[in-house]
Amino acid sequence: MRGKFQWEHAVLLLALVLLTVGTYIGLAVAPPERHMGDVQRIMYVHVPTAWIAMLSLTVAFVAAIGSLWSGKHKWDAAVVGSTETGVVLTGLLLSQGMIWARATWGVWWDWDVRLTTSLVMFILFAGVLALRASVDSAERRASWSAVAIIVAYADVPLVYFCVRWWRSLHQVQSTPETVDAAMMLPLRINAFGMLFLATWFIVRRARLELAQRQVEETTLPERRSVEEVQHA
């Protein structure tokens, strides 16, 4: 394994190039928004973060079904990688949204549909990570976190609909027809950059999980026997 080039590093390199180019165009080339001015430029990182956070958690959901269905370690490793990446991205999404909200709405936080849904999603999946950290048995850790992810993911639409019936401050989604082409370009470049960066994180974390599992399986019996000897 050591010294062997792994494909995800090429993806990371591509991600860094795309994010650098996209951010440069977003900050220096794209025009400022008519009403918000330069503050709107946070969109070039905020919207890609939102898309890729949702995508990561969707990958976690699919991997959780795969983990329960097959019981194979690689699915559980994918669950860990995508859940942790999704939670970090959702945390970043909330932070960026708060900065944008302070500048445009005048408040750091509002109990709006999308903010509330994102916050609940963040806590739901962070809870899954807390559950995972509390379970010693690797098999149980895999099946319980898969069950918790499926339940949490199924809950997100319900959370969305229940808070949607309250008044909303957040704008509706923009489309290519409502956004200037000069703004769409950096948005798309950064979205792909974020996608590749998240892919790198997910794959690296999954590899780490598989390696940890291998270590646990190989060293635990020895430890157990030492403890047994000491106890005796």
Added chain:
Amino acid sequence: MSLASRELPSVAATMAPPRSPADTPAGAISGPSWLNNLRAMLAKELLLEWRNLSRLGSVALFGAVTLVLFSFVAPPQAGARRMATAGFLVLALLLSSTLSLSESFRKETHHRALTGLLLVPVAPSAIFIAKAFANFFQLVLLAPVLIPVALVLFSVDLTATSGVSYPLLQLLAVWALASAGLAAPGTLYAAMTSDLRGRDVVLPLLFFPLVVPVLLAAVKATALVLSGDAMGQLGSWNLLLLIFAVVHGTLGTVLFGYAVEES
């Protein structure tokens, strides 16, 4: 011990012939043996509830104490107190539910009783439905204590509400739907966390964000019953509570087998 000696024969009498694990996928529901399993599990849960009524009393007392504490921090104006009643009442139910949920599986982990049931074999889905029903039943039984306490503490007159016919029945219906919404996912999570080191932290951490729809819908529906439903919105909030309970009840029935399977 006496309970086990009285209960196990009835469960064993209704059990299906032993099957290989490949024949019994987690949560499988099929045939009359499953119904027998469910009937035996329901009887067991209700018997346990009957023999642990003092436990239910403690949970009800806990809920009443939280309402008293909420009344201390509620604004002194009568109108503001009435408006806050729905939120405090549903929060009291939510906090009480964590006590009863976490306790519901603790007795199953003693002497590995749950493992014994699974080895009989009893269908995991039957165990889940019976346990969720028992938890639902417990939460519904809190209503006769918590609702009067809240109405008295926050000076709410149910006969004065407009646009709602039979307000007490409507309030009980909201309470029952909210209880179902809490019991369905709560039972699944309680099963997973009952054996953990930090179960008292992990269960609320998983459970509270999950039941946000129940919290919001139940608060809104309760507020409509208490303060009048001029726009006829009560039905839609009740429907949301029902959908939540059905979705999570179904998920729990399907996934429970994976949550309790032995590694």
